[in-house]
Amino acid sequence: MTLTQQRKLKTLLxxxxxxxxxxxxxxxxxxxxxxxxxxxxxxxxxxxQLFFEPTFENxxxxxxxxxxxxxxxxxxxxxxxxTLLALIIAIPAAxxxxxxxxxxxxxxxxWMLSTKMLPAxxxxxxxxILSRDYGLLDSKLGLVIIFTLMNLPIxxxxxxxxxxxxxxxxxxxxxxxxxxxxxxxxxVVLPLSVGGIASTGLLSIVLCWxxxxxxxxxxxxxxxxxxxxxxxxxxxxxxFWAKLSAASTLACAPIVIFGWFxxxxxxxxxTFGAVK
Amino acid sequence: xxxxxxxAIACAVSFAAFNAFAETQITIATVNNGHMIExxxxxxxxxxxxxxxxxxxxxxxxxxxxxxxxxxxxxGSGLYDVMTIGxxxxxxxxxxxxxxxxxxxxxxxxxxxxxxIRGGLSYNGTMYAAPFYxxxxxxxxxxxxxxxxxxxxxxxxxxxxxRDAAKAMNDPANGVYGICLRGKAGWGxxxxxxxxxxxxxxARWFDMDWKPQLTTDxxxxxxxxxxxxxxxxxxxxxxxNSFNENLALFNEGKCGMWIDATIAASFxxxxxxxxxxxxxxxxxxxxxxxxxxxxxxxxWALGIPAATKxxxxxxxxxxxxxxxxxxxxxxxxxxWGAVPTGTRTSTYENPAFQKAAVFADAELKAINSANPxxxxxxPSPYVGVQFAAIPEFQAIGTTTGQMISxxxxxxxxxxxxxxxxxxxxxxxxxxxxxx
Numbered sequence: 250m251t252l253t254q255q256r257k258l259k260t261l262l263x264x265x266x267x268x269x270x271x272x273x274x275x276x277x278x279x280x281x282x283x284x285x286x287x288x289x290x291x292x293x294x295x296x297x298q299l300f301f302e303p304t305f306e307n308x309x310x311x312x313x314x315x316x317x318x319x320x321x322x323x324x325x326x327x328x329x330x331x332t333l334l335a336l337i338i339a340i341p342a343a344x345x346x347x348x349x350x351x352x353x354x355x356x357x358x359x360w361m362l363s364t365k366m367l368p369a370x371x372x373x374x375x376x377x378i379l380s381r382d383y384g385l386l387d388s389k390l391g392l393v394i395i396f397t398l399m400n401l402p403i404x405x406x407x408x409x410x411x412x413x414x415x416x417x418x419x420x421x422x423x424x425x426x427x428x429x430x431x432x433x434x435x436x437v438v439l440p441l442s443v444g445g446i447a448s449t450g451l452l453s454i455v456l457c458w459x460x461x462x463x464x465x466x467x468x469x470x471x472x473x474x475x476x477x478x479x480x481x482x483x484x485x486x487x488x489f490w491a492k493l494s495a496a497s498t499l500a501c502a503p504i505v506i507f508g509w510f511x512x513x514x515x516x517x518x519x520t521f522g523a524v525k
Numbered sequence: 526x527x528x529x530x531x532x533a534i535a536c537a538v539s540f541a542a543f544n545a546f547a548e549t550q551i552t553i554a555t556v557n558n559g560h561m562i563e564x565x566x567x568x569x570x571x572x573x574x575x576x577x578x579x580x581x582x583x584x585x586x587x588x589x590x591x592x593x594x595x596x597x598x599x600x601g602s603g604l605y606d607v608m609t610i611g612x613x614x615x616x617x618x619x620x621x622x623x624x625x626x627x628x629x630x631x632x633x634x635x636x637x638x639x640x641x642i643r644g645g646l647s648y649n650g651t652m653y654a655a656p657f658y659x660x661x662x663x664x665x666x667x668x669x670x671x672x673x674x675x676x677x678x679x680x681x682x683x684x685x686x687x688r689d690a691a692k693a694m695n696d697p698a699n700g701v702y703g704i705c706l707r708g709k710a711g712w713g714x715x716x717x718x719x720x721x722x723x724x725x726x727x728a729r730w731f732d733m734d735w736k737p738q739l740t741t742d743x744x745x746x747x748x749x750x751x752x753x754x755x756x757x758x759x760x761x762x763x764x765x766n767s768f769n770e771n772l773a774l775f776n777e778g779k780c781g782m783w784i785d786a787t788i789a790a791s792f793x794x795x796x797x798x799x800x801x802x803x804x805x806x807x808x809x810x811x812x813x814x815x816x817x818x819x820x821x822x823x824x825w826a827l828g829i830p831a832a833t834k835x836x837x838x839x840x841x842x843x844x845x846x847x848x849x850x851x852x853x854x855x856x857x858x859x860x861w862g863a864v865p866t867g868t869r870t871s872t873y874e875n876p877a878f879q880k881a882a883v884f885a886d887a888e889l890k891a892i893n894s895a896n897p898x899x900x901x902x903x904p905s906p907y908v909g910v911q912f913a914a915i916p917e918f919q920a921i922g923t924t925t926g927q928m929i930s931x932x933x934x935x936x937x938x939x940x941x942x943x944x945x946x947x948x949x950x951x952x953x954x955x956x957x958x959x960x
Contacts, residue, residue, distance in 0.1 A: 381602045
């Protein structure tokens with residue numbers, strides 16, 4: 250086999266492997282999507298049906314039973330609100346750690362990341378009681394605070410990595426021109442890191458959108474986001490897969506479309522920086 | 526009159542006027558069951574009758590509902606004004622003073638509620654949750670397959686007879702399995718079924734000193750019989766099956782028999798969701814050495830947390846949703862076949878219901894034969910047929926369920942599973958200070 254043939258074979262194998270992985274990852278979403286157009290009986294039929302007469306009944310049931318727009322609005326407010334708040338806190342933190350590191354900076358960074366290793370349920374009771382005492386149960390503000398705290402370590406880490414990659418000479422030049430640390434951050438670092446900040450923000454939005462544990466535990470009727478709406482379609486006694494699939498499809502649709510438009514930045518965010 | 530006085534009077538009048546038109550909003554936590562969803566749909570009827578009360582619904586998955594309402598009630602958060610709870614929670618929470626007693630005065634007709642259901646939701650004679658629908662367990666079987674196999678299924682057959690019938694109907698080559706039973710681990714999943722089965726084999730969860738009894742011969746006989754029967758005549762992967770999975774299998778025509786909640790009767794006879802709707806027969810649960818506790822008793826009920834700020838409005842709603850009039854209202858909207866069952870004697874006495882629900886007699890018989898205060902052959906210190914109404918039971922039941930599910934899937938022997946479950950239960954009961 251010649252070198253060119255070997256290269257072609259390698260490309261073919263890599264392509265095949267990529268398509269296989271991509272199809273495997275996409276299959277559950279595809280199945281959820283087609284199940285949402287089945288009747289409950291078709292949804293549980295064995296062997297599973299790939300071809301069937303589609304029905305929109307499940308979507309109309311979801312629309313009738315749940316206030317989709319309210320849940321979607323709650324998801325938008327909490328995801329974007331938490332991301333904005335987290336960026337406001339994380340940018341100065343990452344800037345100071347990247348450009349003015351102290352002896353304990355690395356320890357602090359590791360400690361921040363270690364908080365992500367704690368199972369959320371471990372702090373459920375104290376967070377619940379604090380939320381109750383401060384009147385934050387079933388409120389969007391409460392969720393925004395929790396989502397911010399939840400994503401802050403990963404956002405600080407990502408931004409820290411972006412900032413670390415900026416050439417220090419540019420900052421030194423700014424200092425020579427009389428720039429203060431604030432000027433350096435706002436006029437030099439931020440404009441140079443717009444791509445990194447955008448991809449970090451996008452990742453944070455996706456993480457907030459998909460968050461279910463705190464959403465289910467800290468909300469009831471007013472602030473419940475789309476994840477809580479999906480959970481309401483699971484039934485202990487009765488068939489529910491088709492309706493659950495319709496609710497999931499409706500809940501996933503906005504973030505899938507959003508992710509589709511921003512996939513370039515998302516991929517960059519996930520492959521560049523601290524979590525590369 | 527000074528301008529200050531005028532302003533004060535104007536404010537007072539406005540405040541009084543505002544209060545006169547003030548609405549009370551109550552938040553109701555519930556599960557996604559057909560009957561609950563119907564109740565949600567009838568919200569306009571309630572609000573028409575009581576225009577000063579508005580209803581807000583929070584529908585949750587059963588596990589999440591349990592976690593949320595427990596958090597809410599234990600911390601006195603007052604997030605919910607009405608909670609959907611089960612027969613397990615009602616007496617425990619009632620004893621702790623976490624629930625308001627249900628107002629059964631006036632025209633509520635509390636005497637019409639089935640005695641076993643009323644007893645299961647009460648503590649010291651006070652009802653702490655009003656039953657929305659109730660259920661027991663019974664045998665649902667395919668009449669056509671039984672006839673073809675030459676077997677008969679009757680009320681209170683012996684377990685041996687049920688196993689023989691399962692063997693006769695078992696036809697895996699054609700995708701039909703003799704018997705479908707719960708195998709998925711959980712105190713409300715496989716252990717609900719197995720506790721009732723164990724009762725009929727003469728077993729009990731605890732002796733009179735609260736010592737776990739899982740290593741007794743009665744438990745070993747139960748679990749060995751169950752594992753053996755399921756491995757031979759049950760569907761593959763049964764250790765992952767609970768109510769919904771078995772419902773799907775039965776409705777697809779893949780089970781000869783299914784022993785589970787009586788509420789399933791309305792699903793398996795519904796042609797919209799069952800391929801075998803016209804071929805189903807019903808019989809009372811089987812037994813081994815005693816009929817005591819052979820079928821379980823459960824009710825989804827509406828309770829009012831003590832921390833609610835809208836107790837009066839919550840009582841009004843609970844009385845409405847669990848009344849005879851509500852059942853009639855559902856019948857007017859959806860027919861008598863769709864009314865919530867298992868709660869009131871008057872429902873079963875209604876000729877229209879008897880005509881619409883082919884399973885009515887079997888269901889009533891099953892519910893009436895279950896006695897949560899006397900469900901074991903040997904005396905036991907707890908209340909409950911398929912559970913022991915103590916706070917520690919959820920953890921003990923679920924651990925035992927995991928072990929027995931392991932025995933069903935073949936990763937543990939029956940003896941290993943029960944010994945391990947007993948050790949764990951013993952540890953928890955000691956830690957809780959029972960002995």
